Amino acid sequence: MAEQIGTTPPAARRSLHLRWEWILVCALFGSLVLGRVLSPYFLTSDNISDILAGITELGLIALPMTLVIIAAEIDLSVASVLGLSSALLGVLWQAGLPMPVAIGVACIAGACAGWINGWIVVRMGLPSLAVTIGTMALYRGLAYVLLGSHAVANFPGAYTDFGINDIGASFLPQPFAVLFVAAAAFVLLLHATTFGRAVYAIGTNAVAARFSGLDVARTKLRLFVLSGLLSAVAGVIYTLRFTSARGDNGQGLELSVIAAVLFGGVSIFGGRGSLGGVLLSVLLVGVLRNALTLYDISSDTLTIVTGLLLLSSVLVPNLIARVRAVRDQRALAAAH
Amino acid sequence: MWSKRYRGALLTICAAMMLTGTTAMAAPLKSGLTIAFVPKQVNNPYEVTADNGGMAALKELGDHGKVVGPSNAGASSQVSYINTLIAQHVNAIVIAANDAHAVVPYLKKAMARGIKVVTFDSDTAPDGRQLFVNQATAESIGRGQIQLAAKLMGGSGELAILSATPNATNQNTWIGWMKKELAKPEYAHIKLVKIAYGNDDDQQSFVETQGLLEAYPHLKAIIAPTTVGIAAAARYISTSPYKGKVVVTGLGTPNQMREFIKNGTVTAFQLWDPGQLGYLAAYAAANLASGTISDKPGESFMAGKLGKRTVGADGEIILGPLTTFDASNIGNFNF
Numbered sequence: 001m002a003e004q005i006g007t008t009p010p011a012a013r014r015s016l017h018l019r020w021e022w023i024l025v026c027a028l029f030g031s032l033v034l035g036r037v038l039s040p041y042f043l044t045s046d047n048i049s050d051i052l053a054g055i056t057e058l059g060l061i062a063l064p065m066t067l068v069i070i071a072a073e074i075d076l077s078v079a080s081v082l083g084l085s086s087a088l089l090g091v092l093w094q095a096g097l098p099m100p101v102a103i104g105v106a107c108i109a110g111a112c113a114g115w116i117n118g119w120i121v122v123r124m125g126l127p128s129l130a131v132t133i134g135t136m137a138l139y140r141g142l143a144y145v146l147l148g149s150h151a152v153a154n155f156p157g158a159y160t161d162f163g164i165n166d167i168g169a170s171f172l173p174q175p176f177a178v179l180f181v182a183a184a185a186f187v188l189l190l191h192a193t194t195f196g197r198a199v200y201a202i203g204t205n206a207v208a209a210r211f212s213g214l215d216v217a218r219t220k221l222r223l224f225v226l227s228g229l230l231s232a233v234a235g236v237i238y239t240l241r242f243t244s245a246r247g248d249n250g251q252g253l254e255l256s257v258i259a260a261v262l263f264g265g266v267s268i269f270g271g272r273g274s275l276g277g278v279l280l281s282v283l284l285v286g287v288l289r290n291a292l293t294l295y296d297i298s299s300d301t302l303t304i305v306t307g308l309l310l311l312s313s314v315l316v317p318n319l320i321a322r323v324r325a326v327r328d329q330r331a332l333a334a335a336h
Numbered sequence: 337m338w339s340k341r342y343r344g345a346l347l348t349i350c351a352a353m354m355l356t357g358t359t360a361m362a363a364p365l366k367s368g369l370t371i372a373f374v375p376k377q378v379n380n381p382y383e384v385t386a387d388n389g390g391m392a393a394l395k396e397l398g399d400h401g402k403v404v405g406p407s408n409a410g411a412s413s414q415v416s417y418i419n420t421l422i423a424q425h426v427n428a429i430v431i432a433a434n435d436a437h438a439v440v441p442y443l444k445k446a447m448a449r450g451i452k453v454v455t456f457d458s459d460t461a462p463d464g465r466q467l468f469v470n471q472a473t474a475e476s477i478g479r480g481q482i483q484l485a486a487k488l489m490g491g492s493g494e495l496a497i498l499s500a501t502p503n504a505t506n507q508n509t510w511i512g513w514m515k516k517e518l519a520k521p522e523y524a525h526i527k528l529v530k531i532a533y534g535n536d537d538d539q540q541s542f543v544e545t546q547g548l549l550e551a552y553p554h555l556k557a558i559i560a561p562t563t564v565g566i567a568a569a570a571r572y573i574s575t576s577p578y579k580g581k582v583v584v585t586g587l588g589t590p591n592q593m594r595e596f597i598k599n600g601t602v603t604a605f606q607l608w609d610p611g612q613l614g615y616l617a618a619y620a621a622a623n624l625a626s627g628t629i630s631d632k633p634g635e636s637f638m639a640g641k642l643g644k645r646t647v648g649a650d651g652e653i654i655l656g657p658l659t660t661f662d663a664s665n666i667g668n669f670n671f
Contacts, residue, residue, distance in 0.1 A: 041423040050419040144502065151411075151503055153437035153461070164441045242412045242438035246503055251410055293420045299378055299407040 020265040020317060024280040031284060035291030042294055045171035053173035053241065055286035057082065057234040057250065059279065060179055061257045062264075063186040064227040066278045068128075069261055070190075071223055072203040072270025076132040077117060078231040078257060080139035082250035085110045085235030087143040090152030090245025099159055107232045113139055114228020118221035128224075136254070143247035152245040163240030175237045182230065187275050195219070203270030259306065260285055263313040285309070366626040367398035371618065372421050374414055374431040375405045376458065382563050382589060382610055383432065385671045386457060389614030390430060396640055397622050409536065411435035411503070418442040421451070428452040428621040430614075433460045436505050440464035452624040456617035457610070458506050466624060466631040467651045469617040471608040472658050474506075477561075478513020480606060480658055481586065482523065485557050488583045488603055492525030493556025496548045498569055498586070500536040500562040510561050529555070534565045541568035549578055560586035566605060570596040590661055590669040597663050604662040611671055613655050616642055620653055 035042035061078045068075050085106040092102035117135055121128045162174050190196040198219050201209040210216045239245045264281035266273025285306065292302055373390050375383035387403045394401035404421070406413035411434055421429055422445060429446055433439050433455055443453050443464040456469035471477070485495065497514070499507045511531060518528055529552050534541025541564055549555060549572075558573075560566035566588040573584050579601055588605045596602040619639040620629075629635040629647065636646040645653050661669065 039424075041425075044423060047419075047423045050416065050423070054416055054419075148502065151435065151437060160441065164445075238412070242415065242435070243441055244411055244435055244437040246411055246435070248501070248503065249411060252408065290416070290420070293404070293416060294423060296402060296404060299405065303407055 019320070020313075021274065021277045021280065023316070024264070024277060024284060028280060028284045028287065031288045031291055035287060035294065038291055039294040042291060047290065047294070048171045049166050049173050051286045051290045052171075052176045054290070055282050056173070056175045056179050056241070057238050057253065058256055058260060058286070059282045060182055060230050060234040060237070061227075061253070062260050062278050062282055063182055063275065064223065064230045065257050065261050066264070066266055066273060066275055067186070067190055067196075067199050068223050068227055069258075069266050069268065070203045070270055070273050071199045071220060072206065073121065073128040073220060073223070074132065074258070075114075075117060075128065075224060075227045076254050076258075077113070077135040077139055078227060079250045079253035080136045080143065081110050081113045081228050081231035082235035082238060082253060083143040083247055084113060084139045084146075085232035086239045086245045086249040087146040087247045089236055089239050090150075091146050093155060093245075094152050099156060103236050106236055107229060110232020110235065111225050111229040114225045114231070115221065117228065118224030121224065122217040122221050140247070140251075143249075147245065147247045153243055155240065155243060155245075159240050160243045163237065163243070175241060178233065178237060182233075183275070183279060190275055195222075199223070200271055203272070205271075256285075259310045263310055265313070265317075281313075364626075365397060365622055365628060369397075369399040369427040369622060369625050370424075371399055371401055371428045371430060371621050371625065372426045373401065373403045373405075373614070373618075374417050374421070374429060375403065376432050376434050377409045377413075378403070378405045378407055380409075380564075381592070385589070386432070386610040386614035386617075389609075389611030390618040391614075392611075393615040393618035393640060394622070397618075399622055401618065406434075409434050409501075411438040414439055415442050418446060422446050422449055425449070426451060427625040428454065430454045430456060430617045430621050431460075431465075432457040433464075433505070434458070435503070436460050437464075452621060454617055454621045454624060456613055458504075462650050465651070467620050467647065467653060469613060469620055469653045469655065471613055471655050473654060474509040475513050476657060477587075477606075478510040479517040481510065481559055481561060482514050482517040484604060484606060484660065485559050485583065485585050486523060486526060488585055489526070489557040491522075494527050494529045494552055494554050495557045495559065496529055496552065496555055497531045498541060498544055498548070498558055498560040498562075498565045499531055499533050500565065502533050504536070504562075507561050514559070534560075534562070534568060536562055536564045538564055538568050541565045542572050545569040545572040549576070549582065555582055557583035557585065560584070560588075562586070563588050563592060563607070566602075567592045567596075570601050574599060574601040588661075589671055590666050591671060593661070594666060597661070597666055604660055606658040606660050608655055608658055609669075609671060612642065615640065616645065616653065616655055620645075 041047055065075060088109050089102050089106040092105055117132055120126060120131045166173050167177060190199065198214050201214060202216050202219060206216055238249055260282050261278050262268055264278030266278060289302055371394055373387045375387055377383060391401045404417050414434055418439060419442060429451055440461050443460065447453055453465040454467045454469060455465040459468045497511060499511060518526060530548060532544040532548055534544045545568060558569050560569050566586040570584045573579055573582055574596055584602050585605050587607050589607060593602055593605055616639050623629045623637040629637050631651040633647055633649050636644055639645045647653055
């Protein structure tokens with residue numbers, strides 16, 4: 001990863017990075033126009049509410065995932081933690097615990113699951129890819145052990161209403177408020193604190209960061225705890241939104257989250273990316289999927305579109321960099 | 337332009353048409369309705385057959401039919417499609433639910449906006465829909481599977497079930513009835529040793545079958561009450577030394593099972609015709625959306641080539657008993 005960064009001068013990286021976010025803004029605007037053209041129902045408050053509700057869990061997990069990937073790590077266990085917290089919430093509610101306690105325990109369990117990931121990665125010095133592939137299976141398995149073949153669905157109306165209703169008469173779904181607050185907190189954390197700068201430094205060059213006096217191990221551990229906690233919060237919201245606690249909830253979501261983060265311009269090699277880009281990317285994916293669904297495009301075509309988007313997010317910056325390198329070389333040759 | 341005589345003739349024809357109309361049915365069905373089918377997942381061959389049956393019925397009725405749905409069968413994957421259909425103001429939604437609860441709040445929202453909701457194949461909680469079109473009663477399916485398996489295994493031995501997902505509403509209800517049937521004294525020599533889950537995934541079902549045979553060397557029969565499971569189990573058995581020794585039966589489609597019946601891996605299996613199920617569901621939805629029936633038990637309607645159907649308790653409409661397919665009749669079916 002160090003070599004990767006070393007090849008591009010910082011100024012070029014910065015401009016490239018900015019350009020990608022502008023591309024996302026344009027693409028988002030384009031997909032809004034597309035949605036309006038494709039369907040008269042697109043810009044209704046009901047539909048906007050559906051779009052925003054539909055990206056709540058994706059967005060919540062993408063926040064810590066962005067930090068984890070910028071720190072040059074990865075967490076593949078997030079969707080399993082979502083399933084685990086959902087199953088736990090179901091079991092505890094069935095066992096007669098009051099809802100706030102059950103929700104609290106589910107969230108703490110998620111943070112613990114994240115802590116275990118972080119502890120193994122940091123203390124054993126193992127690659128997070130391998131560790132979280134393991135815990136992905138482990139946590140999903142625990143979720144099935146907890147709930148077995150059952151689904152718990154008899155949650156109190158006041159809580160499931162929270163998952164489904166909008167804020168007052170607006171088009172903002174209530175769970176979206178949670179995402180909004182969490183997003184604001186994460187933007188501050190990454191872009192306005194020393195902790196955030198440490199995350200970039202560690203992702204750019206962990207060894208150099210350690211020699212500069214940063215506590216690399218503790219920072220990474222905290223990132224994994226945050227990842228587990230937010231995944232658990234997403235699990236609670238998922239459960240309330242679909243009024244169904246199940247062990248297999250959110251299966252496969254980890255790949256959508258990672259795709260959204262990478263599409264948002266975060267480098268898979270670490271050290272580069274912004275939450276602004278990731279939030280735009282999450283919104284863009286939600287809007288585009290909704291617009292195409294409203295136009296009765298089949299879900300298989302949608303999967304292809306999502307795949308092409310992800311591929312373009314890797315290819316386009318790479319192509320720009322190559323074109324630039326060729327141009328610089330020519331300029332250099334002409335000068336000689 | 338219009339002579340009096342013409343006008344008279346026309347009136348007579350109109351009157352005659354109205355008369356025949358009223359004798360055929362209580363009130364005419366509206367045509368031009370938009371009715372959407374939401375399958376569990378769009379690429380499952382079984383779901384495709386069911387949806388095609390529904391589309392054929394809607395074509396007969398002069399309605400607009402469409403099929404929209406997810407490419408994976410996760411609990412919540414159908415919700416965004418339901419929301420979209422609500423936004424599009426369709427007249428009715430016909431859905432095979434992936435989860436009995438996850439879609440209910442959204443289907444309730446649809447009903448609150450005047451959209452009629454019919455479930456078929458896999459039901460939701462009763463407050464999530466108006467009518468449920470069921471294949472056969474769960475009891476007759478569960479008991480029927482045990483009766484067939486017992487006959488094929490000669491009345492004794494170890495039995496395993498290879499189901500779909502651990503949460504599948506259908507399979508779990510049927511397995512419940514299978515256990516009740518097995519409790520009868522005539523099955524005292526049959527022992528249910530294991531319920532395995534292949535998650536309705538071909539590869540996983542294949543591996544689970546392999547695992548069952550390794551874990552239970554004396555296994556005499558496998559019942560797979562899922563079309564994906566039975567085909568995967570039969571494919572594994574057909575290339576293993578267990579071929580002809582271990583009975584594979586369950587619910588499968590004739591096209592899928594044809595080669596295994598031919599090569600002797602499978603003797604007999606059962607199913608309803610999913611095409612007819614979709615067909616019946618489409619007629620139920622069209623009648624509901626036309627206001628010719630509501631969701632009250634005892635109301636009846638004509639379902640095209642299937643004839644008259646009556647709404648039962650809890651808004652349930654039954655297609656009919658299962659068909660058993662074997663070497664003698666499989667050639668007559670193509671789905």
